[in-house]
Amino acid sequence: MKKYTFILFAFLCCFSCKNEPTITSTPSEDLIKEAIPQKRAAYAMAIHGGAGTILKANMTPEKEAAFTAKLNEALDAGEAILKNGGTAMDAVVATINVMENSPLFNAGKGAVFTNQGTNELDASFMDGKTLNAGAISGVTNIKNPINAARAVLEKSNHVMLSGPGAEKFAKEQGLEIVDPKYFWTQHRWDALENAKAKEMQLGYHDQLEFNDWKYGTVGCAALDKDGNLAAGTSTGGMTNKRFNRIGDAPIIGAGCYANNNTCAISSTGHGEFFIRYAVAHDISARMAYLKEDLATAANHVVNKTLVDAGGSGGIISVDKYGNVAMPHNTPGMYRGYAKPNDRGVFIYGE
Ligand code: ASP
Secondary structure, three states, X not given: OHHHHHHHHHHHHHHHHHOOOOOOOOOOHHHHHHHOOOOOOOOEEEEEEEEEXXXXXXXXXXXXXXXXXXXXXXXXXXXXXXXXXXXHHHHHHXXXXXXXXXXXXXOHHHOOOEXXXXXXXXXXXXXXXXXXEEEEXXXXXXXXXXXXXXXXXXXXXXXXXXXXXXXXXXXXXXXXXXXHHHHOOHHHHHHHHHHHHHHHHHOHHHXXXXXXXXXXXEEEEEEOOOOOEEEEEEEOOOXXXXXXXXXXXXXXXXXXXXXXOOEEEEEEEOHHHHHHOOHHHHHHHHHHHHOOOHHHHHHHHXXXXXXXXXXXXXXXEEEOOOOEEXXXXXXXXXXXXXXXXXXXXXXXXX
């Protein structure tokens, strides 16, 4: 009898051991991921000069060389600051200023025209350390809208100022004000006339599809030596946009986002979709909540969420370690990145 009692006891012991619950103190996979910190790059930055139907077949070697040179000049401006221990915020503004002052991009000097033949500019800026942000929208005479967005962050109690109020504020802050004619360029005027002719044939929505669309918004995301992230975006919006239309570029969480815990992002593309899908914040949120890495999160939002919705465009981004991701669902996107001893500038879908 004793023998059988012992066998039964041993069997019960064995059975209960097999069904022992998972030891709760074992770190989950998420915690393991967080527990292995990556080495942080000394600095990193990424830029874009817009996405769209940018095809080698439509490009002359001269135009391609001009874009490549200007993207490198923009990277030089930001990298000089980061290399010397300057802040991500300073690097973002200096980089964007180079592109705003060039007629090549749809921001500042090269801004596109509204349906009424005016130029209305939008910009945003975000500090990943404090989550402070500044934006301006629908301005017509501020030479460098990104400087005004930064001034809203640093010198006002607000996040976004629009129209005449933003212009008055920029003037009071001593920023450069120009005659709105400064933004007039022949190639943008021709683009407006083409878009209007297409709209007569096809209607507003379909002209967007058939236009040789190139979103030329500019943006920059940067990580500095202190581990702070910042992002900025500046644009003229979309050719033939309606009077007072505001796109995603000045909307924090859509066209721009920065958070030291995740990443810094700037967007370019069909703004209405980027607003509706809160694209920049969604990428950061996927990293924070799903523990996705930057490339996975950015790729999902640009090549799945946006594609499923029919939204075209792309983003550039830098994470807290200095990893860079620049996905786009368009044939091309003017883009580039710089890190210590590492730089790349790209135009097409390579
Ligand atoms: N996202 C901008 C807008 O919709 C356009 C662009 O990226 O060029 O206003």
